[in-house]
Every structure is written in structure tokens, then in C-alpha cells.
């Protein structure tokens with residue numbers, strides 16, 4: 001499915017990024033991977049090499065434009081072209097707005113989830129245009145609706161969603177497509193434990209457990225890889241979330257009540 005394709009993935013040291021890298025490797029693709037934790041990233045790269053992929057791993061921070069340029073340069077030096085850019089690196093929060101003691105939390109989340117994506121698209125775009133590539137942004141259903149205790153996270157995903165939807169229109173006719181992925185909660189990643197609490201620290205062991213409705217990681221990976229192959233423009237997981245925008249337009253108060261109930265539970 002990805003044979004002879006080069007796939008660049010940010011945030012590949014754990015969770016969805018790691019699982020997508022493994023899925024691409026098994027499907028015959030080559031990989032350029034970035035995350036800050038060099039040890040964990042090297043272990044993921046080794047696992048993907050074990051599945052037959054050629055892999056270049058670049059320890060780095062998406063907040064730093066220079067690190068994103070190094071990632072793209074390393075991918076081009078190793079593989080000559082980039083077919084897929086997967087914007088996956090992300091951080092979350094779990095605190096109500098009034099509980100946040102240090103407002104830097106909001107800029108940290110915005111810098112990672114939104115500007116981190118911009119930092120990667122800029123240096124990759126020329127190569128993506130040459131080969132008719134695909135940009136896949138791991139957004140969230142929180143990119144189209146509000147959720148309590150997630151003000152900064154929702155804002156960053158709305159920014160990412162708006163950036164991608166605008167970029168898609170600008171790129172019409174260039175051969176480059178843009179896919180945004182909007183999952184609900186996902187089981188089996190580190191996002192929740194590493195989310196910022198009100199004091200700006202990762203909430204770790206205090207993370208709330210997932211409800212039964214959370215999406216299993218392996219199911220999400222299969223759906224994302226399929227949507228990439230089909231070059232879709234938007235993927236909701238689970239699929240019923242695609243009704244969200246209509247509900248928001250027609251009955252916004254009802255949608256708010258449904259979301260509040262889900263989070264309270």
C-alpha cells in the first residue's frame with residue numbers, strides 16, 4: 001500500500017505516531033520520524049526497520065522551525081522525495097479555564113499543535129508539490145467543537161483545522177491534497193497522562209480513565225492509513241461524529257449538553 005512511498009511523521013515516539021509508523025513500515029513504506037525523546041524515537045525506528053522499512057529518525061521539537069527543516073532535509077537526503085507528511089505531534093490539557101495558574105499553557109499547546117504543523121508544512125511543500133503528495137493532519141473532533149476542561153486544546157485544534165481547510169483550497173490544482181483526521185478519545189496513547197493540568201505539570205497518574213466509547217488505537221490506525229491511501233479530505237472516527245457539524249448548526253445547545261454529559265461521566 002505504501003511501497004516506494006516516503007512518509008514523514010511527527011510525534012512518532014509514542015501513541016498514534018508510533019502506531020502509524022509501524023503500520024506504514026508493514027505496508028512497505030519508508031519513514032522519516034521526529035519527536036523530542038531521542039531514546040524512544042530510536043526504539044520506534046528500530047522496530048520499523050525490523051519490519052523492512054528504511055528509516056531516518058530525527059530527534060527534535062516541532063515548536064522549533066529549524067528542527068522541522070532538519071527533518072525534511074534528512075528525509076530528502078535519504079529518500080529524494082516526500083509523498084506523505086503526517087502532522088501528528090500534539091499535547092493536551094485537562095483543566096478548566098479558571099484553574100489554569102500559568103497562561104503559558106495556552107501558548108505551549110498552540111505552539112505545538114498548530115504552529116508545529118505550520119513549521120513542518122513550510123519546508124516540505126516544494127517536494128510534496130513535485131510528487132503530488134498528501135498532507136495528513138491529526139486534528140480532533142475538538143477541532144470543530146468545544147469541550148470543557150480543554151479550552152486551549154480545542155483552540156489549537158480549531159486553528160489546525162482552519163489552517164488545513166484553507167491550505168487545501170490554496171493547493172487546488174497543484175496535485176497536493178490535505179486530509180484532516182478528527183478522532184474522538186483514543187485508547188492506548190500517552191496523551192491523557194501527559195496532558196497539562198492547571199499548574200502546567202503533566203497530570204500523569206491523575207489522568208481520568210477512558211469511557212467505553214473511546215476508539216481503540218489499532219482501529220484508528222487502520223482507518224487513517226486507508227483514508228491516506230484513498231486521499232480523503234476528512235476522516236471522523238467513529239464515523240457517527242460526521243453528524244456533529246450539522247447538530248452544531250441546527251441544535252447547538254443540545255450538542256453542548258451531550259458533550260457536557262460525556263465529559264462529566
Ligand SMILES: NC(=O)c1ccc[n+]([C@@H]2O[C@H](COP(=O)([O-])OP(=O)(O)OC[C@H]3O[C@@H](n4cnc5c(N)ncnc54)[C@H](OP(=O)(O)O)[C@@H]3O)[C@@H](O)[C@H]2O)c1
Nearest residue numbers: 011013014015016036037061062089090185186189190191
Ligand atoms: N489520544 C486521544 O484521545 C486523541 C484524540 C484525538 C486526537 N488526538 C491527537 O493525536 C495526536 C497523537 O497523540 P497521541 O494520542 O498518540 O498522544 P501521545 O502518545 O502523547 O503522542 C504524542 C506524540 O507527540 C510528540 N510530541 C509532543 N510534543 C512535541 C513537540 N513539541 N515536538 C515533537 N513531538 C512532540 C510526543 O513525543 P515527545 O514527547 O518524544 O516529543 C509523542 O510522540 C495528537 O495530535 C493528539 O492531539 C489524540
